[in-house]
Structure formats: structure tokens, C-alpha cells
Amino acid sequence: MQIWLPFRRAASPTTARRRILPALATAAVTALALSACSAPTNTPSGPEFFDWADVQIAADGQTVKLWMWGGDDQGNAYVDDVLAPAAAAQGVTLERVPIADTKDALNRVFTELQAGRNTDGAVDLVWINGDNFRTGKQADAWFCEWTDLLPNMTLVSDSDPLLTEDFGTPVDGCEAPWHKAQFSFVYNEATVPNPPTTIEGILDWAEDNPGRFTYPAAPDFTGSAFLREVLYSVSGGYENVPSVYSDDAFAELSPALYERLDQLAPSLWREGTTYPATSEQLTKLFADGEIDMMMTYGPATLTALVENGTLPDTTRVLTVDDGTLGNASFFGIPSNSGNIAGAMVVANEALSVEQQVAKADPAVWGQFTVLDLDALSADDRALFDALPQSPVVPTFDILSQNANPELSAEWVPALDDGWRTTIAAR
Amino acid sequence: MTAVQSRPRRHGMRATLLVLPAIIPVAIVVIGGIGTTVVQSLGLMPLVGTPALSVDAFESTDNLLGSALLSLGIAVVSTAIAAVVGFFTAVLIISGNWGGRIVGALSAAAVTVPHLVGAASVGLLLSDSGVLARILGIPPESWPALVAGPTWFAVIAEYAWKESAFVALIIVGTLATRITSYDETAAMLGASRGARLRLVLFPLAAPSLLVASAIAFAYTLGSYEVAWLLGKTYPEPLSVMALRLFNSASLTARPEAAAVAVITLLLTAAIVGVAMLGLRRMRAWQ
């Protein structure tokens, strides 16, 4: 075995040439060694703050990168033109990173944690909820117990189940609420003069009108929510489906769901041989008049889509008697963000009455507020009451009647995988 | 050591220095990329928990064979179309008349379009209520299922469109310097147009045609956006499967995604390897 000597004479050209391959091999081994070390066990917990003033001092001058889905022009414009200036007034620069899928942000954080980059992450703030939040929590990717510090959290009810649990995962101060959403069925009044009033009614209507209905393929967010709606319906109501996932409950309840969907499939668009890959593709089918009924987990955007002519004037939201799923979406702060204080300032500002009122205006974005309207002062409450009414989307009170709670997030991949192997592979 | 020997050796040293700057970034990216993917597929780099060597990820993925065959089918058909169309496009461009210039500009424009945009555009063009159906006045129910249909028509069309432009660009680029003089000589010696195409243009273009097709093939196997946007829900190509698993809500799906990536990589390497062996047999190369 040859020992490398630091003062050996310079290598001759021949040996230098021969060293290319060994050098490459060394590079490869180094690369593997760098990557193969186990993921760092002590995940970062982030800085500690004593009070809000502490946060404000730390936040001054920070630049916060907000990673959010960029497919909604109204949402982009709200953040750029309304929220960012308000943050700037408090010394925080807000930069929006437009992404095509929230998973991109989560995967970035995971990769950084995998690489042991614990204090200078590229993601400071994410618009998030549901299974993305749960996955991040499992991987200890969130900065937690920070929402109590936000002054504006006093405007939010601390007993609202939509805000204390996110798809069955306890929030635990790891994310701050931003807005509420209600799963909604949407129909074209011109082609469906007498719309059904229950979920089962919708499925029957689809069978009576072959080719005029479909739903996005799971694991699309909306398509996956539709599976849960139908699961509630075939199980005789959400009360009969345990929120906490168990293999037994899945084995007992899911066959009825897949049987119903299997029966429905031949009556769907393209006879159920294929499904739209995303809820956007579904909306496109509806916009082009290929189907007469669709669904969305973001009814807020419908008003603008009707106004700019993407959707027909006769687009209406259907309220069903059995109620639909409701959820809230949140701001999460990755534990390895380098601008945690700044991100907290932005999250707090987004919860202010002014921002929530502006965001709830259908002309701006139309997102339902997370504030507890009953606890607001009369003046603040009047601001919400004075908001213009959308001609397409009913108010949140009407929409969320009989609202169904979301199942725990473990249900989601189980139902999605089952759908792929039984229905998609039909 | 004699002077006669030292001269090629100096050449060798210079050659090594010339090659090294290109080797370093490529080695980092390729060895690093493949290495980390393999390591993840073997469960040695989990997001949570302790690393443990296992091949479970390769076994737990269902319908792998179906996906692999589908991926291969799409890649073979679209590459074949791209090679044929690309070659004739290159011939037209090299002929240098006004028609060739128009085709040259259009194909160059097609090369610059990112696949993601290409997919969106082909989708707008070919879908049931797309631009073609609207212009021709055909209602959605009578329009064939080109997008998301059983034939994968739109997916293959998008790849064939983009890659034929790429093939043409490569052939034109490598031949422009020497083709015309050969072609004119052959013409002057009385060779017919068909004979010139067969005996002059094709043999000269064949090596770059093969290399460009191999690149197009590898790209088609590895990219996911087009098949995901324009394809059918089930079965899914390997790349779509890998990305779905990677983006899956469960933390344990990452090794499975890496396993699918490794299989895609092996498949690509095997087929491109065969193509490169074919290249070595061509005399026009070197």
C-alpha cells in the first residue's frame, strides 16, 4: 500500500493522466459519503421569543420568502399589492415565490433538513394545510408554538374545530390560520335547471345524464376530497365514519365507496376510462361545456372566473342537504427558516381585520375570513357586513351549513391508493 | 526517456487539461445524482427514522412492468416519428431555398419552447373542445379522444413535435459545414435526387441522426410533465409514477420514488448503450 507524502515531487504527466479515474472514484465515494450519512437527528427548533416586541425587533429588516401556489391571479395580486405593502410598513420585505404545487415547497424544506441545513432555509412561509401539514409535522419540519405570540390571534376563536385541528392533525401552534374554505359542488343553471340536493342525488343525476359529470383523479386535492364526500354519503353520514384512521374502519367502510364509484364510472365523462389529472383540468371541462357539474375546494375564485368570462354566467354553487367538507388553510413556518420573526410578523398582519376584510372582498380575492365575527367590535363587524355579495358564491354561513368535519389525514392516502387500484385500474 | 516518446506524452497532458474542466461538473452532477438516488432507493437516506439497507422499495411498487412497457412504447413511437420528420426537415433546411428558410425558422422556434409550454399548447390544440375542434366546428362528443385517450396521441404528438425540431437542428448543425459540396459534386456527376438522398445525405447525417434520436429517447423516458398533463390516469409512465410517489403524502414513499427513478435510469442506459454501439459501427463517424 502506497502512502501519500505531502512533499513528494510533483507527479509526472503520465501519473497525472492515470489519476483521472481514481480521482473520479474518490469523488464518487466522497459524494456518497456526504449523502449517505443519516439525516440529522436533532431537528432545529428555531429561535425563542419572550414577547411580541421581541419578535418585532428581530423581524425588522428581514426578507420573507412566501412560497405559495401561483395559479390564482387574484391571490397573487392580493399578496403583492395588499399584504406586501402592509408588511413593508412594519419593516419586513415580503417576496412571493410562485410554485405550481405546494409540495414543491415542502420537498425543498425536507431536502434542506436531509442535508442538515437547519438555520438558513429558503422557505420562510408556506400557504399550507391538510396532508402537507401533517407530513411536515411528522418530519418535524415546522416551527411550533409561535401562534400564541401573535397579537391578532385574539381575534380568532380558540374553540373553532376548523382552526384547532387541520384534517385531524392538532395544530399545536405550528401554523397560523389564514382563510376558510368549503368544498362546493358547482353546476350550470342553463343545463341543469333542477339540480339535485344531496350527494347521492348528484351521483344519480350523473347516471341519468351520461358523460356530463366527472371528478379529478386522486391524489389531486379536490378529487381526493370528493372520495371522502362520497364515503360519508354511502356510509350514511359523517357520524358513521370514525375520524381517526384504522385499518379495520377502512376495510369495513371503503368497499361500499368503491362499489358505488365503480357503478358510477360508465356514466362519467369518457365512460370513466380516464379522469382529469387536476381540479384545474376539471374546471376547464366545465368551462368548455363538456360537463354540467363540477366541484371545487376553493369556491372563492369562482366569482372572478365568471366575471372574466372563463366560466359561463349561469355558473352556480350547489348547496347540498348533507353538507360538505370544510377546512381552513394556514401559514406554516419551516423550522429551518432564517427569517422566523419576519414570517411571524407577516402571519400576524394577515390576520388583522383590515387584511381579512380586504381579502374577503370578491373583487380582491373573496376568501372567507378565519376571524370570530361575534367577538369583533361592532365597527369591525360592520366592515365584514358591508362587503359586496358575490352573484355566484353564497355567503360562508349558507355554504357551511351542516358542514362535515375532515377525516384525519391518514385516511387520505389510504382512500387515494384504494381508488387507484380499484377504480382507475378498472 | 527519449524525445520520441515525450512528444505524445506532452500531447496527452495537454489533452487531459483540455478535457478536465468539462469532466468535473459532469462528474459531480452525474455521480452525485445517480449515487444519491441509488442510496435513497436502498433506504439509506430516509426523511425520518434510521437508515437501513433494504430493497423493499423495488418490490412494493405495483404494476412496474406495465408502466415500464408504456414508457418504452411512448418513447419508441415518438422518437421514431421525430427521427423521420427531423431528417426530412434537415434535408429541406439544407437545400437552402425560401421554403427551407421558413421551415428552418419554424423548427427553430419549436426547439425553444419548453416542454411544459408545449404540453399546455398541444392540450389547447387537440382537446375535445380545443382550438382545432372549435375552428373545425366539431362538437366535443364527436371529437376523437386525442388528449388523455387510450392511444396517448397527444403525448406522443408533443414529444414528436419538439424532438423532431431538435433532431433537425442537430443534423443541420453538424452537416451544414460539409454537405453542400458533396451534394453538388454528386449532382454534377449526374446522381438523381433520390440517389443523392440515399447515398450522400443519409450516410453523412446518420451519426448525428442516431445521437439526436438517442438524446430525444432518453429525454422522453425521463420527463414527466407532458405525460402527466396530456396522458391517461391509468396506467401511468414510469416518470409520472416516480413523481407521484415523490410528492406523495406519506414520508415512506420517497425510497419507492427513487427506486422507480433507478429503474428508469437503467432502462435508458441500456437502450442508449445499444444505440451507441450502433454508432461505433458507422464509418462516417470519426
Add this chain to the structure above:
Amino acid sequence: MSAGTTSVSLDKPVVHPPRRMPGDHGSPLTQSRGVARVLRIVSTALIALWFALPFLPLVLWSFANQWMHPAAFPMEAGTDGLTAAIANGGGLAFLHSLLLSLVVAVIATPLGAMAARALSRGHVRFGKAITVLLFSPVLLPPFAAVLGLNVLLLRAWVPPAVGVVLVLVAVAIPYTTFSMRAAYAAYDDGFDDAARTLGASSRLTLWRIHLPLIAPALARSAFLAFLVGWSDYLITLVVGGGHMITLPLIIASSASGVGNESSVAVLSLSAVIPPLILLGFIARTRNLDPGKQR
């Protein structure tokens, strides 16, 4: 076929025929006549249609404020798409894309040219292995970069911008190396040798003889490398980590929404323009052939 022509005169002492580029006028010798001519026009039209058709939705949607099914053409023309594209940060993204692609081209082209020069002369040991290695990035599926490479770059504390350039240069090197190798296969070393024999220094030979001769091939390689940077989405997104918002990132996030067809179309069409301008320049790069009388 007629050989009677005025464009080629055999008695003129031409040492080296001027090299031709696509876009030069075809000489009458290789021009087709009669049925062949009709066939050629038809096939030209078909191939032109093949390449042009997918641009049709982009062009139509770019100027469509409103276009509902089943109207055959946009119902209301306007510039809403342009306004939305600018509002979404299209302008800055355009500049980012341009900068990134130019940096990739400026680095990957000389690296590829140098490697191709060495490999084409056969002096490199393990030449075959190195050829395979330099070609291998095209085999690497982009999602392999997402899965693994980024962990490596982050662990090695490579700044995101440097990481993006590094990976894109590696992806571009197969294209530049291959393209330059084909050029060197047809390159005549006689010019370099003659210059050296006549007493020119190696630097002078490189700048005044070698580089001018390979200029068109260099330009084509640079174009390919530019395209790698210009059209990349996944690597910029994942390795760049939000520090670099390029045009494809804006396009992808807009395209993932509903009703954004016209802004996506405007952004996409604007993405075609810079490479086309570049290609126009390349078409004008002629061999500065020392044997050519100017």
C-alpha cells in the same frame, strides 16, 4: 438533370470552396424541377404546418380577452393577457432567464469545445470512458436531480445560484461537446499547422486562425447551451430554491391555474423570441475562411 450552370466554374483556382450555411441560396445544381418540385413544395408545406400548428393556440390565446366554447375564434380581442403576465412578474423573470441562460452558454461552450478538441485528436487516455461520461447527463432523468442531487449540493453548502449554474452546465456539456466534436471531425488541421510553420505563435494561431474557423460551430453550441438554461424548469425550481424566478417558473405556476390561458400564451410566446434572435445572429456567423477571397 442538367449540368449546365454558371455558378460552378472549374477553371477558377479555388483552393477551398466557401463553406455553406443553412439559409444560403441553393445553387441551381441541386434545385429540383417538375414533379419533384411540386413534391418538394407539398412536403415543405406539410412540415411547415407540423411545426407551426402547436403555435396556433398560443397566438390566438395571446390576444384573447374572452374565448368561450364553442366560438371558433376569440370573442373579444385585447391585451388582458399581457397585463396579467406583467402583473405576475413576467418582466423580471424574463431578465433572470436571459442572464441564467447566457451564463450557462458562456461556461458550457468553451468547456465543450476544449473537450471535443482533445477527444477528436485521440490523445486522451480513457477517451471512450470520458466520451461516455460527458454524454451521460442526457441519460439522467431530471427528477433524479430533484431526488438526490440537491441534498448533496445543500450539504456541501453550494450557494443556490452556483448550484443551478453547475447542474445546468453539466446538462449542457453533452450538447456542446457533441456539436463541437462533429465540427472538429470536419476541421482541417492544415490551417493551424501552416500558420505555425509560417511563424505564428500558438496564441496568435488560436485567435486569428482557429477560432474564426470554428466560429459557426461555437455559435451553434452556445445556442444549444443557451436553450438548456432557457427551457429548464425543474432544476431552477428545486436547486434554485426560490432565489431565481425564471420565465418557465412563472409559466408553470400560471399554467397550473384556471382561466390563465391568455397570460400563459403571452409568456410562452415571449419565451420564443430571444432564442430566435440568437439564431438569427448565428445564421449570420460565417466561417471567416482564410482561403476565401473577401
